[in-house]
Amino acid sequence: MRLAGKRALVTGGRQGIGxxxxxxxxxxxxxxxxxGRGPRPDGLTDSVIWFPLDVTDAAAVEELAIxxxxxxILVNNAGVQVEKTVADSTDADWDAVIGTNCRGVFNMxxxxxxxxxxxxxxxxxxxxxxxxxxxxxxLYNASKAFLHGLxxxxxxxxxxxxxxxxxxPGWIETGMLDAGFDLxxxxxxxxQDALARHATRxxxxxxxxxxxxxxxxxxxxxxATGQLFTVDGGLTAASPLSPGLF
Numbered sequence: 001m002r003l004a005g006k007r008a009l010v011t012g013g014r015q016g017i018g019x020x021x022x023x024x025x026x027x028x029x030x031x032x033x034x035x036g037r038g039p040r041p042d043g044l045t046d047s048v049i050w051f052p053l054d055v056t057d058a059a060a061v062e063e064l065a066i067x068x069x070x071x072x073i074l075v076n077n078a079g080v081q082v083e084k085t086v087a088d089s090t091d092a093d094w095d096a097v098i099g100t101n102c103r104g105v106f107n108m109x110x111x112x113x114x115x116x117x118x119x120x121x122x123x124x125x126x127x128x129x130x131x132x133x134x135x136x137x138x139l140y141n142a143s144k145a146f147l148h149g150l151x152x153x154x155x156x157x158x159x160x161x162x163x164x165x166x167x168x169p170g171w172i173e174t175g176m177l178d179a180g181f182d183l184x185x186x187x188x189x190x191x192q193d194a195l196a197r198h199a200t201r202x203x204x205x206x207x208x209x210x211x212x213x214x215x216x217x218x219x220x221x222x223x224a225t226g227q228l229f230t231v232d233g234g235l236t237a238a239s240p241l242s243p244g245l246f
Contacts, residue, residue, distance in 0.1 A: 004028070004030070007072045008025045008073035008075065011053070011077050019041075023045060033068060034050060078100055078105075080097050101146075102147065119219070121217050126151070164226065165226070165227050168232070171232070
């Protein structure tokens with residue numbers, strides 16, 4: 001029960017990583033609120049509080065911050081992915097990806113930082129895509145690089161009252177992963193090659209990211225701030241040569 005007595009807010013908790021983090025926080029004793037576009041999702045644990053929210057709407061974010069009276073832990077997980085190059089991207093794509101992944105996180109941090117108590121923890125869900133570029137993910141790659149920079153700025157500007165870190169997941173078994181492989185000429189072969197490039201020989205699961213989030217939210221991580229924690233099964237540790245060829 002490492003988070004007993006703490007309040008946590010997780011954006012984008014409808015499914016995938018966000019839902020995994022919300023449920024992990026609940027098991028560790030936190031009072032958990034999550035949010036996302038639309039009504040409460042089916043199957044979400046009754047103990048988790050749900051608010052419909054579009055994080056790109058600054059006024060709505062401010063209203064939520066007032067309604068919840070702040071939080072001890074803020075996880076900025078809500079994100080959008082568009083599988084296009086710069087040349088193929090439209091203004092609507094820019095608004096969707098940059099609006100959610102950049103402005104949305106900015107809106108949440110701006111509204112909640114003044115309402116977070118001493119010892120508060122902000123956890124931004126970045127990506128290895130903010131450090132190494134995935135093909136045909138131009139706006140997504142750029143948005144995650146922005147998020148990494150914002151993480152460091154918040155840590156510097158708002159410490160020691162608030163710690164701020166980012167988790168950089170690798171390839172996690174979610175709908176976003178499937179969409180990426182669908183771009184390949186042979187999705188099945190691309191998936192097999194990708195697995196061979198992981199030291200763990202598997203893709204990540206939401207609970208892998210949730211475990212890191214629990215630690216960063218807890219007092220055990222009291223000296224960790226302004227850092228990017230890569231959780232990718234060893235993918236970015238490897239050379240371009242696929243281990244499956246040796």
